[in-house]
Amino acid sequence: MKLIKLTLPNGDIKEVTYGTTIGEAAVSIGSRLAKEAVCGRFNGELKDLSWQLIHAGDLEIVTTDSPDGVEVMRHTAAHIMAQAVLRLWPEAKLAIGPTIQDGFYYDFDMDHSLSSDDLEKIEAEMAKIIAEDYQVTREELDPGEARRLFESHEDIYKLELIEGLDEQDKTISIYRQGEFFDLCRGPHLPSTGKVNAYKLLSVAGAYWRGDSRNKMLQRVYGTAFFKKSQLEQYLHRLEEAAKRDHRKIGRELDLFSISEEGPGFPFFHPKGMVLRNLLEDFWREEHTRRGYSEVKTPIMLREELWHRSGHRDHYHDNMYFSEIDNQRYAIKPMNCPGGILMYQRKIHSYRDLPIRMGELGLVHRHELSGTLHGLMRVRSFTQDDAHIFMRPDQIEAEIIGVIDLIDYVYKIFGFPYHVELSTKPENAMGDDAIWEAATDALRKALENKGLDYKVNEGDGAFYGPKIDFHLQDCVGRTWQCGTIQLDFMLPERFDLSYVGEDGQKHRPVMLHRVVFGALERFIAILTEHFAGAFPTWMAPVQVMLIPVAEDHVAYAHKIAARLDELRIRYEIDDRNEKIGRKIREAQLQQVPYMLVLGNNEVNEGNISVRHRRQGDLGKFEPDQFIQQINAEIKEKQLD
């Protein structure tokens, strides 16, 4: 009998007989391992436990605690869901059903429109399929067989997928469980009974192949875990994220609102303005320090300018237009053309470069109505923009300068982040050579900084490639904020120049960049990240003065005068209420410090300090407290 040598992850060599399945191999390695086994990884490829080993190679048993194991199980869960849907609505056509981060979905084409009540029905049917514990088996078919099989069920979407697979010369495999079968690469769990903790989460529309010209299908989202406790933990996390929703907190803390009179055009309330102004102050301080100047360009400019810049051709659908004195105007969706006009006002020497021109620019973009979302997705927003005009030899140093700035700013807020590089998109201006040079410059700067990055092919802006910074909030979600875009195109289009050492005209290179991205969105992210409990330096109200009774209001004003000197933001709660109530409300407003002022304090000339998280901190000399909170603010401490 022929023996096969398997190399295990720890380097051990295991010999098994020809034709042994991965599942059997797992048993022979250890019974505990076999119990936890989900599938195997043979020479880097995931295979079913029933896969037969017929030649030597590396074998790893993928277990329930590995990310791959979870993904395989979710894929099986998606099949079980599809099976359940077909049992309930036999006319449904299956499209695709992949796993995604934290779960899976399956797209269906069916007349019955699914409601959340239906999710329960589907879940119940899934429970039956799991209890019935069908074997999940793999079959490999040639394209003709596969076509016939799916044609017999009029599975138009699967047939389209098969066409694609056939072109790529890939093996066509299907998986069966009970009466159900599906086109699938696999691998899968050995049987449906192995799926344990699952939950269907929502139904939504989704275009076939993600293309809005195609039919809209019904997508059911779900998730599954090996352990009930993990599922519960995940659902709990969703609840926590919902509690942090900036739309809810924004209302509760009176930061901003959006009126039906202006969908996508937010109103900032006084407390939201405090946040905005602080971000702007911080931004100005950092930019001044780093050699930026600040400008402001007009909201509206002649439409002709936007033809020259290329926006009219490449960005038309997102722009608003208007008319003044029979002249066509456009409302700016970006700040760059204005910045360029500013650059062109005079002749520049090579000695003047780089020019770092910052602008907190209010831009308007027509976003599709269905995409608006609180402050995260709006139709008018303020970019913390800057345009750097520079000589080609300055490109790398300037990019590195921006990378350092972004790194500095994100660390102040305690955000970890990662970086992505986006290359030439389909609707791009300019030829490939320029794009390549620009993309190389960005890549070089990243490599010089030793930053790891992911590449997004075809995801760049129409005028140049970009580096995106994705920060991660405390619930683990990521948000694209900062970007650096290199642009050889607009300087060309606008015939920008500087006078070189040789007295001749040369073409400068432009860099577009933002750090926060948009103030509106950044405020939304901060709100969710801190769940409304902004660090003291940002808190709209930093101190709540709480006189115990009417007699103590005068003393509160005396303390307040001291806070005024240092521009510490406070409120005096002089309502005729018990202090328990005043404290509760200050807590709910996430005020960092509450000062309780009653007879004891007035007589002793001190204050009782309560912190929103640490509770009662005891008595303080007013000066001592004020110095302490002032330091906390100046150092922008996170609490």
Add this chain to the structure above:
RNA sequence: GCCGAUGUAGCUCAGCAGGUAGAGCACUUCCAUGGUAAGGAAGGGGCCACCGGUUCGAGUCCGGUCAUCGGCUCCA
């Protein structure tokens, strides 16, 4: 823009066999002068998103519009 759901007081929500609207919180006034997360009482407040239809009668049924929510597409 597309698919689905939703739209009742400032907020959270109840109401429904179609008979002209209700709670808690908030707000106002009064009483209580209170010591670390809600003191008590009284009162004001709604063109039930908007427009049209069915009906003797519509918050409730039907159609349209607008907005919001969950996604898709897109993106700061």
